[in-house]
Amino acid sequence: MTELAILWSILLAQVMLALAMAFALYRIVKGPHAQDRVLGLDALYINAMLMLVAFGVRTANTVYFETALIIALLGFVSSIAFAKFLMRGEIIE
Amino acid sequence: MSHLTDLPAWAAIAVCGLLLMGAAMTLIGSIGLLRLPTFYDRLHAPTITTSGGTILVCFASMLCFAVLQSRWIFHEVLIIVFITVTTPVTLMLLGQASLYRHRFEKPQDVPLKQGPHAEKDRE
Amino acid sequence: MRAWFPYPLLSTALLLMWLLLKQSVAPGTVLVGIVLSTILAWVLLKLQPPRSHLRRLGHFARFGLHVIADIARSNIAVARIILRSRRQPVRSGFISVDLDIEDENALALLACILTATPGTAWLEHDRREKKLLFHILDMDNAYTWRQTLARYEASLKEIFQ
Numbered sequence: 001m002t003e004l005a006i007l008w009s010i011l012l013a014q015v016m017l018a019l020a021m022a023f024a025l026y027r028i029v030k031g032p033h034a035q036d037r038v039l040g041l042d043a044l045y046i047n048a049m050l051m052l053v054a055f056g057v058r059t060a061n062t063v064y065f066e067t068a069l070i071i072a073l074l075g076f077v078s079s080i081a082f083a084k085f086l087m088r089g090e091i092i093e
Numbered sequence: 094m095s096h097l098t099d100l101p102a103w104a105a106i107a108v109c110g111l112l113l114m115g116a117a118m119t120l121i122g123s124i125g126l127l128r129l130p131t132f133y134d135r136l137h138a139p140t141i142t143t144s145g146g147t148i149l150v151c152f153a154s155m156l157c158f159a160v161l162q163s164r165w166i167f168h169e170v171l172i173i174v175f176i177t178v179t180t181p182v183t184l185m186l187l188g189q190a191s192l193y194r195h196r197f198e199k200p201q202d203v204p205l206k207q208g209p210h211a212e213k214d215r216e
Numbered sequence: 217m218r219a220w221f222p223y224p225l226l227s228t229a230l231l232l233m234w235l236l237l238k239q240s241v242a243p244g245t246v247l248v249g250i251v252l253s254t255i256l257a258w259v260l261l262k263l264q265p266p267r268s269h270l271r272r273l274g275h276f277a278r279f280g281l282h283v284i285a286d287i288a289r290s291n292i293a294v295a296r297i298i299l300r301s302r303r304q305p306v307r308s309g310f311i312s313v314d315l316d317i318e319d320e321n322a323l324a325l326l327a328c329i330l331t332a333t334p335g336t337a338w339l340e341h342d343r344r345e346k347k348l349l350f351h352i353l354d355m356d357n358a359y360t361w362r363q364t365l366a367r368y369e370a371s372l373k374e375i376f377q
Contacts, residue, residue, distance in 0.1 A: 002105045003098045009109035013116035020123035027126050035191040043126055043139045050150050057157050060096040076179035083186035087193055125298035133351045134308050140334040145291045168236050181331035188339045204310045
């Protein structure tokens with residue numbers, strides 16, 4: 001009984017996270033300015049990371065955790081690079 | 094799905110609650126990204142995802158693994174630390190870049206560098 | 217002692233992070249962690265970041281608790297603003313305040329805190345004019361945010377001096 005409840009609630013959480021990813025994707029596609037798209041990308045990778053953590057709870061596998069950590073680190077670097085590019089037009093000064 | 098049956102009832106309820114609340118916070122943040130009208134308003138939406146959503150979801154994962162494997166090793170702490178430290182830096186840089194570009198393109202929409210318009214409200 | 221461990225706090229944090237990543241406290245892991253954290257601290261010494269002296273760690277802990285409470289409260293407030301933004305459009309706006317903090321590390325910490333709080337976003341700080349421009353989501357609470365900022369400023373000045 002508890003198993004069924006926990007499975008359904010994890011599924012519900014994943015559906016909510018997927019919806020959040022879809023909204024972020026919409027902002028990337030639609031975004032009137034370039035900075036809106038970068039903001040959407042930032043939100044998208046954080047949501048994807050949370051989705052992976054939810055998968056990790058569902059399957060009790062630590063591989064998902066490692067992936068989430070890598071996404072968190074590389075996503076930060078890419079967002080910083082985009083923001084610098086928007087400000088100056090070049091990444092490394 | 095064998096491992097989830099090993100969770101005692103209290104832990105199952107706590108994990109479900111934390112996970113659902115975290116996912117709801119994340120969803121609210123993304124709704125904000127979708128609905129809010131200007132870029133500077135939308136800049137506030139991802140912080141609610143990172144400070145609320147990430148911490149709650151990672152707590153759920155931490156609790157689940159701590160009870161299941163009865164090892165008190167919290168590697169989700171690393172995710173929380175990285176995300177809370179890095180996201181403000183990204184958003185700050187994005188805000189600065191956006192201000193710079195707006196001043197260049199449409200100076201009437203944003204406050205000037207120094208001057209009487211610094212306090213101006215957006216209509 | 218100071219020559220071997222130029223940044224004791226940073227070395228400890230790196231060691232902790234290493235242990236968390238490796239998920240073990242075996243002697244070999246700890247040894248490699250200590251060597252790595254010491255070498256990385258020397259590398260940072262070459263970069264010469266601006267140093268500042270932390271004083272009054274008790275004040276620092278209390279300041280941290282205040283910040284966490286503010287962030288939690290602001291989370292709920294911003295969630296409500298977003299959820300009812302259909303019926304009632306948001307009133308957001310720019311605010312500029314005077315900010316008299318010289319220390320680089322204190323400024324960086326304040327910037328991170330302000331941006332991490334939903335509802336406020338740090339935009340620009342003019343070092344010569346000592347003016348800070350930031351954006352808030354709820355213009356009705358502008359006065360509260362100014363007070364909060366003044367409180368943070370006083371605490372940071374006390375901690376970093």
